[in-house]
Amino acid sequence: MGAMTQFVPVWSNVPVHSRRLANAALALVAVGVAGLAGAFLAASVHWIHGFGGLLVLGVWAFAYNLARTLPPVREFDATEAHFAFALACFVALAALGFVLAFDLSTPVLPVAGVARPQVVGAHATLAVFGAILATVFGALYQLATMFTQTEIAGRERHLARVEYAYPAGVLALATGRLFAVRPLAAAGALAMAAGALAFAVLLGKKLYEGRVERTPMLSRYAVVAVALAAWSPLAAREWVADPLGRDALFGPTAGGHLLFVGVVGFVVMGSLYHVVPFIVWVHRYSDRLGFEQVPMIDDLYDDRLAAVDGALLTFGAVTLILGQTGVAPGQATIAGGVALAGGFVAFAANLVGVVYRHGRVLPERFHGRPENAD
Amino acid sequence: MSAVPAGLATDQQPPMTVPLRYFLAGFAFLLAGGAVGLAHVLGAAPGFARSRTSTCCSRAGSVSPSWAR
Incomplete structure:
Protein backbone atom coordinates (compact mmCIF):
# COMPACT_ATOMS: atom_id res chain seq x y z
CA MET A 1 0.00 0.00 0.00
CA GLY A 2 2.83 2.37 0.85
CA ALA A 3 4.68 1.52 -2.33
CA MET A 4 1.56 2.16 -4.42
CA THR A 5 0.97 5.46 -2.65
CA GLN A 6 4.42 6.46 -3.80
CA PHE A 7 4.55 4.88 -7.26
CA VAL A 8 1.16 5.89 -8.63
CA PRO A 9 1.67 9.67 -8.25
CA VAL A 10 5.26 9.43 -9.51
CA TRP A 11 4.51 7.41 -12.60
CA SER A 12 1.29 9.10 -13.54
CA ASN A 13 2.97 12.42 -12.76
CA VAL A 14 0.10 13.78 -10.67
CA PRO A 15 -0.18 14.66 -6.99
CA VAL A 16 -1.89 12.08 -4.81
CA HIS A 17 -5.65 12.78 -4.67
CA SER A 18 -5.73 13.49 -0.94
CA ARG A 19 -2.87 13.25 1.53
CA ARG A 20 -5.31 13.46 4.43
CA LEU A 21 -7.22 10.47 3.08
CA ALA A 22 -3.92 8.57 2.63
CA ASN A 23 -3.04 9.23 6.27
CA ALA A 24 -6.54 8.33 7.41
CA ALA A 25 -6.39 5.06 5.45
CA LEU A 26 -3.08 4.20 7.11
CA ALA A 27 -4.49 4.92 10.57
CA LEU A 28 -7.61 2.81 9.89
CA VAL A 29 -5.62 -0.09 8.44
CA ALA A 30 -3.00 0.02 11.21
CA VAL A 31 -5.59 0.04 14.00
CA GLY A 32 -7.71 -2.51 12.11
CA VAL A 33 -4.88 -4.99 11.50
CA ALA A 34 -3.47 -4.69 15.02
CA GLY A 35 -6.91 -5.01 16.58
CA LEU A 36 -7.91 -7.87 14.31
CA ALA A 37 -4.73 -9.78 15.15
CA GLY A 38 -5.36 -9.14 18.84
CA ALA A 39 -8.96 -10.30 18.49
CA PHE A 40 -7.84 -13.50 16.77
CA LEU A 41 -5.30 -14.11 19.53
CA ALA A 42 -7.95 -13.48 22.16
CA ALA A 43 -10.48 -15.57 20.17
CA SER A 44 -12.92 -12.70 20.67
CA VAL A 45 -15.45 -12.72 17.83
CA HIS A 46 -16.99 -9.47 18.99
CA TRP A 47 -13.78 -7.53 18.40
CA ILE A 48 -13.06 -9.34 15.13
CA HIS A 49 -16.13 -7.62 13.65
CA GLY A 50 -15.26 -4.21 15.01
CA PHE A 51 -11.62 -4.12 13.96
CA GLY A 52 -12.37 -5.99 10.74
CA GLY A 53 -14.79 -3.20 9.87
CA LEU A 54 -12.09 -0.57 10.47
CA LEU A 55 -9.70 -2.55 8.29
CA VAL A 56 -12.22 -2.77 5.44
CA LEU A 57 -12.89 0.98 5.67
CA GLY A 58 -9.15 1.65 5.59
CA VAL A 59 -8.54 -0.55 2.56
CA TRP A 60 -11.49 0.99 0.73
CA ALA A 61 -10.32 4.52 1.55
CA PHE A 62 -6.86 3.61 0.22
CA ALA A 63 -8.32 2.14 -2.99
CA TYR A 64 -10.63 5.13 -3.51
CA ASN A 65 -7.81 7.60 -2.96
CA LEU A 66 -5.52 5.92 -5.48
CA ALA A 67 -8.32 5.30 -7.98
CA ARG A 68 -8.96 9.05 -7.93
CA THR A 69 -5.22 9.66 -8.35
CA LEU A 70 -4.98 7.45 -11.47
CA PRO A 71 -5.68 9.13 -14.83
CA PRO A 72 -8.92 8.40 -16.72
CA VAL A 73 -9.31 4.79 -17.88
CA ARG A 74 -8.81 5.47 -21.59
CA GLU A 75 -5.34 6.92 -20.93
CA PHE A 76 -4.06 3.88 -19.03
CA ASP A 77 -0.71 2.39 -19.91
CA ALA A 78 0.21 -1.16 -18.88
CA THR A 79 1.42 -0.12 -15.42
CA GLU A 80 -1.67 1.92 -14.59
CA ALA A 81 -3.99 -0.78 -15.92
CA HIS A 82 -2.35 -3.34 -13.62
CA PHE A 83 -2.53 -0.99 -10.66
CA ALA A 84 -6.21 -0.33 -11.32
CA PHE A 85 -6.86 -4.07 -11.46
CA ALA A 86 -4.95 -4.57 -8.19
CA LEU A 87 -7.01 -1.82 -6.53
CA ALA A 88 -10.25 -3.49 -7.64
CA CYS A 89 -8.95 -6.73 -6.13
CA PHE A 90 -8.20 -4.88 -2.86
CA VAL A 91 -11.81 -3.68 -2.71
CA ALA A 92 -13.25 -7.14 -3.40
CA LEU A 93 -10.95 -9.09 -1.11
CA ALA A 94 -11.59 -6.74 1.82
CA ALA A 95 -15.33 -7.31 1.39
CA LEU A 96 -14.87 -11.10 1.20
CA GLY A 97 -12.66 -10.96 4.28
CA PHE A 98 -15.33 -9.12 6.22
CA VAL A 99 -17.95 -11.67 5.17
CA LEU A 100 -15.60 -14.43 6.37
CA ALA A 101 -15.15 -12.72 9.73
CA PHE A 102 -18.86 -12.14 10.07
CA ASP A 103 -19.54 -15.79 9.30
CA LEU A 104 -17.53 -16.79 12.38
CA SER A 105 -20.33 -15.70 14.66
CA THR A 106 -23.39 -15.48 12.42
CA PRO A 107 -23.37 -18.12 9.70
CA VAL A 108 -24.26 -15.99 6.69
CA LEU A 109 -22.51 -18.09 4.05
CA PRO A 110 -25.05 -20.97 4.01
CA VAL A 111 -27.73 -18.38 3.24
CA ALA A 112 -25.71 -17.21 0.23
CA GLY A 113 -25.27 -20.84 -0.83
CA VAL A 114 -21.47 -20.96 -0.69
CA ALA A 115 -19.24 -23.00 1.62
CA ARG A 116 -16.61 -21.33 3.75
CA PRO A 117 -13.59 -22.92 1.96
CA GLN A 118 -14.88 -21.49 -1.34
CA VAL A 119 -14.86 -17.96 0.04
CA VAL A 120 -11.44 -18.52 1.62
CA GLY A 121 -10.15 -19.71 -1.77
CA ALA A 122 -11.50 -16.68 -3.64
CA HIS A 123 -10.24 -14.31 -0.92
CA ALA A 124 -6.72 -15.78 -1.03
CA THR A 125 -6.65 -15.85 -4.85
CA LEU A 126 -7.59 -12.17 -5.07
CA ALA A 127 -5.06 -11.24 -2.39
CA VAL A 128 -1.98 -13.04 -3.72
CA PHE A 129 -2.56 -13.00 -7.47
CA GLY A 130 -4.72 -9.90 -7.73
CA ALA A 131 -3.48 -7.43 -5.15
CA ILE A 132 0.16 -8.49 -4.79
CA LEU A 133 1.30 -10.06 -8.07
CA ALA A 134 -0.62 -7.66 -10.34
CA THR A 135 1.02 -4.75 -8.49
CA VAL A 136 4.40 -6.41 -8.99
CA PHE A 137 3.79 -6.88 -12.73
CA GLY A 138 2.61 -3.30 -13.12
CA ALA A 139 5.67 -1.97 -11.34
CA LEU A 140 8.03 -4.20 -13.35
CA TYR A 141 6.57 -2.95 -16.64
CA GLN A 142 8.01 0.42 -15.64
CA LEU A 143 11.12 -0.59 -13.74
CA ALA A 144 12.39 -3.26 -16.12
CA THR A 145 12.20 -0.98 -19.16
CA MET A 146 13.40 2.12 -17.31
CA PHE A 147 16.51 0.55 -15.82
CA THR A 148 17.53 -1.43 -18.88
CA GLN A 149 16.83 1.61 -21.08
CA THR A 150 14.77 -0.46 -23.43
CA GLU A 151 11.15 -0.30 -24.46
CA ILE A 152 8.45 -2.73 -25.41
CA ALA A 153 8.23 -2.56 -29.19
CA GLY A 154 7.47 -4.62 -32.28
CA ARG A 155 6.56 -8.22 -31.65
CA GLU A 156 6.91 -7.78 -27.89
CA ARG A 157 3.60 -5.93 -27.96
CA HIS A 158 2.03 -9.33 -28.65
CA LEU A 159 3.66 -10.71 -25.51
CA ALA A 160 2.30 -7.77 -23.55
CA ARG A 161 -1.14 -8.51 -25.01
CA VAL A 162 -0.89 -12.17 -23.98
CA GLU A 163 0.02 -10.94 -20.52
CA TYR A 164 -3.42 -9.33 -20.26
CA ALA A 165 -4.71 -12.90 -19.96
CA TYR A 166 -3.24 -12.74 -16.46
CA PRO A 167 -5.73 -10.33 -14.81
CA ALA A 168 -8.60 -11.94 -16.74
CA GLY A 169 -7.42 -15.34 -15.50
CA VAL A 170 -7.21 -14.16 -11.90
CA LEU A 171 -10.78 -12.92 -12.12
CA ALA A 172 -12.00 -16.22 -13.60
CA LEU A 173 -10.06 -18.32 -11.08
CA ALA A 174 -11.37 -16.32 -8.12
CA THR A 175 -14.96 -16.44 -9.42
CA GLY A 176 -14.67 -20.14 -10.19
CA ARG A 177 -13.33 -20.84 -6.71
CA LEU A 178 -16.00 -18.69 -5.06
CA PHE A 179 -18.89 -20.57 -6.68
CA ALA A 180 -17.03 -23.90 -7.05
CA VAL A 181 -17.35 -23.83 -10.85
CA ARG A 182 -14.55 -26.18 -11.82
CA PRO A 183 -14.27 -25.48 -15.59
CA LEU A 184 -14.26 -21.71 -15.05
CA ALA A 185 -11.55 -21.98 -12.37
CA ALA A 186 -9.42 -24.28 -14.55
CA ALA A 187 -9.76 -21.98 -17.59
CA GLY A 188 -8.89 -18.98 -15.43
CA ALA A 189 -5.88 -20.77 -13.98
CA LEU A 190 -4.62 -21.65 -17.48
CA ALA A 191 -5.06 -18.07 -18.72
CA MET A 192 -3.32 -16.78 -15.61
CA ALA A 193 -0.37 -19.11 -15.97
CA ALA A 194 -0.06 -18.25 -19.67
CA GLY A 195 -0.09 -14.55 -18.86
CA ALA A 196 2.51 -15.00 -16.13
CA LEU A 197 4.75 -16.99 -18.50
CA ALA A 198 4.43 -14.31 -21.17
CA PHE A 199 5.43 -11.72 -18.62
CA ALA A 200 8.43 -13.80 -17.52
CA VAL A 201 9.59 -14.03 -21.16
CA LEU A 202 9.07 -10.31 -21.64
CA LEU A 203 11.03 -9.49 -18.48
CA GLY A 204 13.84 -11.86 -19.39
CA LYS A 205 14.05 -10.40 -22.90
CA LYS A 206 14.32 -6.83 -21.62
CA LEU A 207 17.03 -7.79 -19.15
CA TYR A 208 18.94 -9.66 -21.86
CA GLU A 209 18.67 -6.78 -24.33
CA GLY A 210 19.61 -4.07 -21.87
CA ARG A 211 23.12 -2.79 -22.54
CA VAL A 212 23.59 -1.19 -19.16
CA GLU A 213 25.85 -1.95 -16.25
CA ARG A 214 24.69 -4.91 -14.16
CA THR A 215 23.31 -3.70 -10.85
CA PRO A 216 22.10 -5.81 -7.90
CA MET A 217 18.58 -4.69 -8.86
CA LEU A 218 18.79 -6.10 -12.40
CA SER A 219 20.44 -9.35 -11.35
CA ARG A 220 17.63 -9.92 -8.85
CA TYR A 221 15.03 -9.20 -11.53
CA ALA A 222 16.74 -11.86 -13.65
CA VAL A 223 16.10 -14.38 -10.86
CA VAL A 224 12.47 -13.22 -10.84
CA ALA A 225 12.12 -13.93 -14.56
CA VAL A 226 13.55 -17.43 -14.17
CA ALA A 227 11.45 -18.22 -11.09
CA LEU A 228 8.26 -16.98 -12.73
CA ALA A 229 8.97 -18.94 -15.90
CA ALA A 230 9.51 -22.08 -13.82
CA TRP A 231 6.50 -21.49 -11.58
CA SER A 232 3.83 -20.84 -14.23
CA PRO A 233 3.87 -24.21 -16.06
CA LEU A 234 4.05 -26.07 -12.72
CA ALA A 235 1.06 -24.13 -11.43
CA ALA A 236 -0.86 -24.68 -14.68
CA ARG A 237 -0.30 -28.44 -14.46
CA GLU A 238 -1.43 -28.52 -10.84
CA TRP A 239 -4.50 -26.36 -11.41
CA VAL A 240 -5.78 -28.17 -14.47
CA ALA A 241 -5.91 -31.29 -12.31
CA ASP A 242 -7.48 -29.58 -9.29
CA PRO A 243 -8.20 -25.84 -9.50
CA LEU A 244 -10.40 -25.81 -6.40
CA GLY A 245 -8.19 -27.84 -4.04
CA ARG A 246 -7.02 -26.29 -0.80
CA ASP A 247 -3.51 -27.73 -1.27
CA ALA A 248 -3.20 -26.10 -4.68
CA LEU A 249 -4.36 -22.67 -3.52
CA PHE A 250 -1.15 -20.97 -4.71
CA GLY A 251 -0.11 -23.58 -7.25
CA PRO A 252 2.08 -26.62 -6.58
CA MET B 1 23.90 5.81 -17.51
CA SER B 2 20.87 4.72 -15.60
CA ALA B 3 22.61 5.30 -12.29
CA VAL B 4 22.24 9.06 -12.63
CA PRO B 5 18.66 10.21 -12.27
CA ALA B 6 18.00 12.66 -15.08
CA GLY B 7 15.94 15.81 -14.79
CA LEU B 8 15.94 16.20 -11.03
CA ALA B 9 13.36 18.81 -10.18
CA THR B 10 13.93 19.90 -6.62
CA ASP B 11 10.71 21.90 -6.42
CA GLN B 12 8.59 18.81 -7.02
CA GLN B 13 9.68 15.82 -4.98
CA PRO B 14 8.03 12.43 -5.03
CA PRO B 15 5.75 11.92 -2.03
CA MET B 16 7.94 10.34 0.61
CA THR B 17 6.53 11.21 4.01
CA VAL B 18 3.20 9.40 3.63
CA PRO B 19 4.67 6.23 2.04
CA LEU B 20 7.38 6.23 4.72
CA ARG B 21 4.69 6.08 7.40
CA TYR B 22 3.17 3.08 5.60
CA PHE B 23 6.56 1.38 5.48
CA LEU B 24 7.19 1.99 9.18
CA ALA B 25 3.77 0.58 10.07
CA GLY B 26 4.59 -2.37 7.81
CA PHE B 27 7.87 -2.98 9.65
CA ALA B 28 6.07 -2.94 12.98
CA PHE B 29 3.56 -5.52 11.70
CA LEU B 30 6.41 -7.63 10.31
CA LEU B 31 8.00 -7.73 13.76
CA ALA B 32 4.69 -8.46 15.47
CA GLY B 33 3.92 -11.20 12.95
CA GLY B 34 7.34 -12.72 13.52
CA ALA B 35 6.71 -12.72 17.27
CA VAL B 36 3.36 -14.48 16.86
CA GLY B 37 4.95 -16.96 14.46
CA LEU B 38 7.64 -17.69 17.01
CA ALA B 39 5.01 -18.12 19.72
CA HIS B 40 3.19 -20.51 17.40
CA VAL B 41 6.33 -22.61 16.91
CA LEU B 42 6.81 -22.71 20.68
CA GLY B 43 3.17 -23.67 21.11
CA ALA B 44 2.47 -20.59 23.19
CA ALA B 45 0.16 -18.71 20.82
CA PRO B 46 -3.31 -18.14 22.23
CA GLY B 47 -6.71 -17.89 20.52
CA PHE B 48 -7.24 -18.66 16.83
CA ALA B 49 -3.47 -18.82 16.29
CA ARG B 50 -3.54 -22.14 18.12
CA SER B 51 -4.02 -25.25 16.01
CA ARG B 52 -7.60 -25.97 15.05
CA THR B 53 -7.84 -29.10 17.17
CA SER B 54 -8.70 -26.98 20.17
CA THR B 55 -12.27 -26.09 21.02
CA CYS B 56 -11.85 -22.38 20.51
CA CYS B 57 -13.91 -22.20 17.32
CA SER B 58 -17.02 -24.02 18.38
CA ARG B 59 -17.09 -21.99 21.56
CA ALA B 60 -16.55 -18.81 19.59
CA GLY B 61 -19.64 -19.57 17.54
CA SER B 62 -21.84 -19.33 20.58
CA VAL B 63 -20.69 -15.96 21.83
CA SER B 64 -21.90 -13.84 18.94
CA PRO B 65 -22.59 -10.30 20.05
CA SER B 66 -26.18 -9.15 20.15
CA TRP B 67 -25.64 -6.44 17.52
CA ALA B 68 -24.47 -9.04 15.02
CA ARG B 69 -27.80 -10.84 14.92
Missing part, protein backbone atom coordinates in the same frame (compact mmCIF):
# COMPACT_ATOMS: atom_id res chain seq x y z
CA THR A 253 2.75 -27.36 -2.92
CA ALA A 254 6.52 -27.07 -3.29
CA GLY A 255 6.09 -24.02 -5.51
CA GLY A 256 5.21 -21.79 -2.59
CA HIS A 257 8.82 -20.77 -2.11
CA LEU A 258 9.28 -20.38 -5.86
CA LEU A 259 6.47 -17.83 -5.85
CA PHE A 260 6.93 -16.08 -2.52
CA VAL A 261 10.74 -16.08 -2.36
CA GLY A 262 11.77 -16.43 -6.01
CA VAL A 263 9.26 -13.95 -7.45
CA VAL A 264 7.89 -11.68 -4.73
CA GLY A 265 10.94 -11.74 -2.45
CA PHE A 266 13.45 -11.04 -5.20
CA VAL A 267 11.33 -8.24 -6.70
CA VAL A 268 11.14 -6.54 -3.31
CA MET A 269 14.83 -6.98 -2.54
CA GLY A 270 15.93 -5.94 -6.03
CA SER A 271 13.77 -2.83 -5.87
CA LEU A 272 14.99 -1.96 -2.37
CA TYR A 273 18.57 -2.11 -3.69
CA HIS A 274 17.64 0.89 -5.79
CA VAL A 275 15.01 2.65 -3.67
CA VAL A 276 16.98 2.90 -0.41
CA PRO A 277 20.24 4.24 -1.94
CA PHE A 278 18.19 6.53 -4.20
CA ILE A 279 16.29 8.17 -1.35
CA VAL A 280 19.50 8.55 0.68
CA TRP A 281 21.28 9.97 -2.37
CA VAL A 282 18.52 12.51 -3.07
CA HIS A 283 18.55 13.71 0.53
CA ARG A 284 22.28 13.83 0.99
CA TYR A 285 23.99 14.43 -2.34
CA SER A 286 21.57 15.73 -4.99
CA ASP A 287 21.94 19.36 -3.89
CA ARG A 288 25.72 19.13 -4.01
CA LEU A 289 25.88 17.73 -7.55
CA GLY A 290 28.07 20.01 -9.64
CA PHE A 291 29.59 21.77 -6.63
CA GLU A 292 31.74 18.99 -5.28
CA GLN A 293 32.62 15.35 -5.80
CA VAL A 294 29.62 13.19 -4.90
CA PRO A 295 29.31 9.40 -5.06
CA MET A 296 26.95 7.72 -7.52
CA ILE A 297 23.82 6.01 -6.28
CA ASP A 298 25.33 2.60 -6.94
CA ASP A 299 28.47 3.50 -4.95
CA LEU A 300 26.52 3.82 -1.72
CA TYR A 301 26.13 0.09 -1.02
CA ASP A 302 28.84 -2.57 -0.84
CA ASP A 303 29.09 -4.40 -4.19
CA ARG A 304 30.76 -7.47 -2.72
CA LEU A 305 28.21 -7.84 0.06
CA ALA A 306 25.44 -7.45 -2.56
CA ALA A 307 27.00 -10.26 -4.60
CA VAL A 308 27.28 -12.43 -1.47
CA ASP A 309 23.68 -11.92 -0.40
CA GLY A 310 22.42 -12.50 -3.94
CA ALA A 311 24.37 -15.75 -4.19
CA LEU A 312 23.28 -16.92 -0.72
CA LEU A 313 19.61 -16.17 -1.40
CA THR A 314 19.60 -17.77 -4.84
CA PHE A 315 21.48 -20.84 -3.61
CA GLY A 316 19.26 -21.05 -0.52
CA ALA A 317 16.01 -20.79 -2.46
CA VAL A 318 17.07 -23.35 -5.08
CA THR A 319 18.33 -25.82 -2.46
CA LEU A 320 15.26 -25.41 -0.30
CA ILE A 321 12.91 -26.00 -3.24
CA LEU A 322 14.89 -29.00 -4.48
CA GLY A 323 14.83 -30.42 -0.96
CA GLN A 324 11.08 -29.94 -0.64
CA THR A 325 10.30 -31.53 -3.97
CA GLY A 326 12.40 -34.55 -3.01
CA VAL A 327 14.93 -34.07 -5.80
CA ALA A 328 17.65 -33.40 -3.24
CA PRO A 329 17.94 -35.19 0.12
CA GLY A 330 16.09 -33.88 3.14
CA GLN A 331 19.11 -32.11 4.62
CA ALA A 332 19.03 -29.82 1.59
CA THR A 333 15.88 -28.20 2.98
CA ILE A 334 17.69 -27.26 6.17
CA ALA A 335 20.85 -26.12 4.36
CA GLY A 336 18.69 -24.02 2.01
CA GLY A 337 16.84 -22.45 4.91
CA VAL A 338 20.09 -21.53 6.65
CA ALA A 339 21.52 -20.03 3.44
CA LEU A 340 18.30 -18.04 2.93
CA ALA A 341 18.45 -16.67 6.48
CA GLY A 342 22.13 -15.73 6.01
CA GLY A 343 21.25 -14.00 2.75
CA PHE A 344 18.49 -11.97 4.40
CA VAL A 345 20.89 -10.84 7.12
CA ALA A 346 23.57 -9.81 4.57
CA PHE A 347 20.94 -7.96 2.51
CA ALA A 348 19.57 -6.09 5.52
CA ALA A 349 23.10 -5.30 6.74
CA ASN A 350 24.04 -3.84 3.36
CA LEU A 351 21.04 -1.52 3.18
CA VAL A 352 21.16 -0.51 6.84
CA GLY A 353 24.82 0.26 6.16
CA VAL A 354 23.81 2.65 3.35
CA VAL A 355 21.52 4.58 5.67
CA TYR A 356 24.07 4.53 8.49
CA ARG A 357 27.09 5.63 6.44
CA HIS A 358 25.44 8.10 4.08
CA GLY A 359 22.07 8.94 5.60
CA ARG A 360 23.32 11.24 8.35
CA VAL A 361 20.74 9.70 10.63
CA LEU A 362 22.21 10.95 13.86
CA PRO A 363 23.13 14.55 12.94
CA GLU A 364 19.64 15.03 11.54
CA ARG A 365 18.15 14.06 14.86
CA PHE A 366 20.39 16.58 16.60
CA HIS A 367 19.99 19.47 14.19
CA GLY A 368 16.36 18.82 13.35
CA ARG A 369 16.72 20.31 9.89
CA PRO A 370 13.49 20.08 7.93
CA GLU A 371 15.22 18.75 4.80
CA ASN A 372 13.17 15.58 4.73
CA ALA A 373 9.85 17.33 4.35
CA ASP A 374 8.31 16.73 0.95
